[in-house]
Amino acid sequence: MNSTITPISLTDLAIAFIPVLFGLYLLFRWSLNVKQASYALLRMLSQLLMIGYVLSYIFYSDNAWLISTILLMMVLISSWIALDSIKDNRLPLLKGAIVAITIGGGATLILMTQGVLKLDPWYQPKILIPLAGMIFANAMNSVSLSAERLMSELNNNNTYQVARNQALNAATIPMINSLLAVGLVSLPGMMTGQILSGVSPLIAARYQILVMCMIFSSSIISAFIFLVMAQKTTLIQKPKP
Known part of the structure; x- marks a missing residue:
């Protein structure tokens, strides 16, 4: 090959x-x-x-502070973009988005890179940055979908609990669809890239399983945390009369 x-x-x-x-x-x-x-x-x-x-x-840097700064920037930028569809409430909900993506995405990133891949040192940029990008991007999309659906349901005079549940359900649909289709309808980016570079399809499949697990968990956890924190925002505690 x-x-x-x-x-x-x-x-x-x-x-x-x-x-x-x-x-x-x-x-x-x-x-x-x-x-x-x-x-x-x-x-x-x-x-x-x-x-x-x-x-x-x-990728050729050996500076932990630089890598940490890049990760922080990724979280802040993704949090800001996630709320683009609800610009009127962006600032009140920004803190919730940052916390959600930091915890949901950050905890998943640490577990995958230290528990599964066992990176040494932990800040190996060639592995850490691409994985962080996938995790934070999917967490961002999940928060964005849940935020948009949450506001839509509240504007329809639903209770917060109903709106919250519908929002989390909407955020999970793309991820569940991708889980059902992977390997049958599509070969995702990680697996395709490794196969094109000459890696055995069996090894590439294991890495893709890792990727699917991390983006699934980070997406749902981030959306859940965001929706829990959003309830504390006075702008959306109650449906419109």
């Missing part, structure tokens, strides 16, 4: 944007938010190109 991945030139990479342009055209045809989609694509492109250069430096 070839253990090397073919490098992608910028010219070849441009081909990947052909279906993207077609997708934007379809949004334009139906008068949907093509500007937001275009902005998101441009931001994705710039962020990934930039992070490629940054990670080249970080």
Whole structure:
């Protein structure tokens, strides 16, 4: 098996944007938010190109403080983005999002890297940063879904308990669907990347199981903590009369 991945030139990479342009055209045809989609694509492109250069430096760093600072930034940024769909209540709920993602994602990250992978030193950036990214991103999505659904249910004059339960259920749907589909409908990113790099599919499957466990647990725990803390926010304690 070839253990090397073919490098992608910028010219070849441009081909990947052909279906993207077609997708934007379809949004334009139906008068949907093509500007937001275009902005998101441009931001994705710039962020990934930039992070490629940054990670080249970080991965060869041996500074625990630098890695800790990066993890903190990931938590803060993901917490802020998670509440983007409820901007009117973003600041009152921000503390809950930060605590939820820190505990739900951070505890999972520590268990997986120290209990399963046994990283030594604990801050090995080549392993820690990618895993933290997956964990915090899924925790962010879970908090975002639960926050949006929570406000929607409360605006429909449901009690907080009903709204909370519906919000947690909504947050779990994408994760449960991915668990049902993995290996049958899709080969997730971790497993695909390892297979492409020449790793045995049996070993790649074990790492993917690790990934699915950590994003499942971090997503649910983070959403649960957020919803518990959100009840203390006076803006959403009671449904509208």
